[in-house]
Amino acid sequence: MSTTSFNISRRSFLKACCLGVGTGSLPVWFLERELASAATASGSLGPNDRPGIALVGCGGMGQVDAGLAARFGDIVAVCDVDQKHAEQAATKFTKGGKVPEKFNDFRKVMERSDIHVIITGTPDHWHTLVNLAASQAGKDVYGEKPLTLTIDEGKHLIQAVRAKKTVLQTGTQQRSDPRFRLACELVRNGRIGKLKDITVWLPAGLREGPFKPTASPSELNWDFWLGQAPKADYVPQRCHTMFRYWYDYSGGTMTDWGAHHNDIALWAIGLQGPVEVEGIALAQPIPGGYTAISEYEVRFTYANSVVHTARTTKADNIYGGIEDPQGQRNGVRFEGSNGWIWVNRGTLRASDKTLIDTPLPEGAERLYNSNDHMGNFFECVRSRKDPICRVEVGHRSASTCHLGAIALRTGLKLKWDPDNEIFVGEHAKTANTWLAREMRKPYDYSFV
Numbered sequence: 283m284s285t286t287s288f289n290i291s292r293r294s295f296l297k298a299c300c301l302g303v304g305t306g307s308l309p310v311w312f313l314e315r316e317l318a319s320a321a322t323a324s325g326s327l328g329p330n331d332r333p334g335i336a337l338v339g340c341g342g343m344g345q346v347d348a349g350l351a352a353r354f355g356d357i358v359a360v361c362d363v364d365q366k367h368a369e370q371a372a373t374k375f376t377k378g379g380k381v382p383e384k385f386n387d388f389r390k391v392m393e394r395s396d397i398h399v400i401i402t403g404t405p406d407h408w409h410t411l412v413n414l415a416a417s418q419a420g421k422d423v424y425g426e427k428p429l430t431l432t433i434d435e436g437k438h439l440i441q442a443v444r445a446k447k448t449v450l451q452t453g454t455q456q457r458s459d460p461r462f463r464l465a466c467e468l469v470r471n472g473r474i475g476k477l478k479d480i481t482v483w484l485p486a487g488l489r490e491g492p493f494k495p496t497a498s499p500s501e502l503n504w505d506f507w508l509g510q511a512p513k514a515d516y517v518p519q520r521c522h523t524m525f526r527y528w529y530d531y532s533g534g535t536m537t538d539w540g541a542h543h544n545d546i547a548l549w550a551i552g553l554q555g556p557v558e559v560e561g562i563a564l565a566q567p568i569p570g571g572y573t574a575i576s577e578y579e580v581r582f583t584y585a586n587s588v589v590h591t592a593r594t595t596k597a598d599n600i601y602g603g604i605e606d607p608q609g610q611r612n613g614v615r616f617e618g619s620n621g622w623i624w625v626n627r628g629t630l631r632a633s634d635k636t637l638i639d640t641p642l643p644e645g646a647e648r649l650y651n652s653n654d655h656m657g658n659f660f661e662c663v664r665s666r667k668d669p670i671c672r673v674e675v676g677h678r679s680a681s682t683c684h685l686g687a688i689a690l691r692t693g694l695k696l697k698w699d700p701d702n703e704i705f706v707g708e709h710a711k712t713a714n715t716w717l718a719r720e721m722r723k724p725y726d727y728s729f730v
């Protein structure tokens with residue numbers, strides 16, 4: 283935080299750490315270790331100054347994030363290009379008679395010096411410009427996943443965050459779930475032997491359409507909502523919630539769910555990204571309907587020969603809920619020379635129970651420990667340290683998903699240089715044109 287300092291009480295932080303983290307399927311040795319590290323964590327935190335928070339993008343997830351953030355600070359402003367959503371959020375976050383100020387242009391939010399934290403809950407195609415504006419104004423950001431719409435956007439964002447020394451947490455909260463952390467620690471420490479394959483199961487997207495344009499609602503600034511994306515007639519299915527099934531605004535479930543599960547694959551592998559990617563569409567979009575490929579299989583190969591396959595399942599719905607109890611759940615399966623580990627939101631299993639139940643030895647590689655994603659962010663806002671999903675983590679996870687979408691859309695087998703973040707080899711010239719997109723004026727980088 284650049285302008286005011288504040289502290290979060292250790293007791294409330296530890297209490298928050300315990301919220302929402304069920305312990306089912308976690309072994310006793312791991313829970314004991316967690317308690318021991320909590321007991322020695324962070325020393326004495328001082329009195330409780332509360333930062334000012336603004337929510338930009340007041341839809342479903344933005345409101346969830348703001349609710350979680352309100353444990354640590356005060357929601358003093360809300361901003362949306364849909365007036366109704368801004369009003370709903372202002373009502374929801376009114377506290378002690380204080381109504382958050384309503385905005386319809388996020389650039390104005392950045393002018394308020396009593397706002398220290400921005401929560402970015404817009405659709406994906408707006409994430410980068412909002413986060414850039416926030417960083418340039420010296421504000422810290424809790425930014426929803428996938429962090430960017432393109433790989434090029436991520437490079438711009440890293441530069442701004444590091445230049446301004448702001449704190450950015452990516453909203454990939456699975457890294458703050460102890461099941462995923464333990465699975466990755468076990469894999470990294472060779473518990474299943476040499477890691478060979480990772481299968482990431484993602485819910486299939488929607489294959490629907492064609493849709494009919496209608497007049498846009500009077501409370502919505504449709505041109506501002508479209509932003510950098512190509513001009514398009516208003517279709518309700520392009521807009522709230524459903525934007526993720528259009529490549530103009532997002533990347534289908536490859537970037538929606540992939541931002542979570544591919545991120546976990548990367549965490550276990552410990553590399554910056556793959557060196558090869560190829561994909562195949564298992565269903566074609568309906569003309570005039572959602573454009574993102576709904577069913578697919580994409581294969582990423584890493585420099586250490588690990589193969590990571592991202593596949594869709596129709597047994598879970600787009601929210602991750604069970605449609606077919608006998609079918610394949612979304613989640614991540616690690617296959618090694620000595621066995622396998624399966625993890626998702628709620629389960630951690632292995633080919634042999636002892637792979638999980640046997641404690642890791644002293645000196646084993648430990649991963650960044652956070653059990654409360656929002657709490658970790660506010661702790662870092664105070665300490666100025668990097669949060670668990672710092673900007674580089676969010677960028678690389680998003681990049682891996684973007685690579686998958688590019689392979690699907692081009693149908694090409696592509697070679698990627700993760701150090702220099704460019705495509706190389708036979709199809710490099712074509713593929714490198716996919717690193718950025720033309721941003722419709724005035725909503726390009728000069729907008730902020």
Ligand SMILES: NC(=O)c1ccc[n+]([C@@H]2O[C@H](COP(=O)([O-])OP(=O)(O)OC[C@H]3O[C@@H](n4cnc5c(N)ncnc54)[C@H](O)[C@@H]3O)[C@@H](O)[C@H]2O)c1
Nearest residue numbers: 339340341342343362363364367403404406426427522523
């Ligand atoms: N971390 C998670 O588990 C998780 C879960 C769901 C969604 N998300 C992410 O959250 C983001 C929002 O998803 P959602 O389902 O809540 O979408 P949504 O459509 O419900 O909400 C988005 C809101 O942003 C507003 N908006 C659009 N452009 C804006 C702009 N320029 N300035 C201000 N407001 C603007 C919209 O009008 C809408 O109110 C997505 O990026 C999504 O991937 C994350």
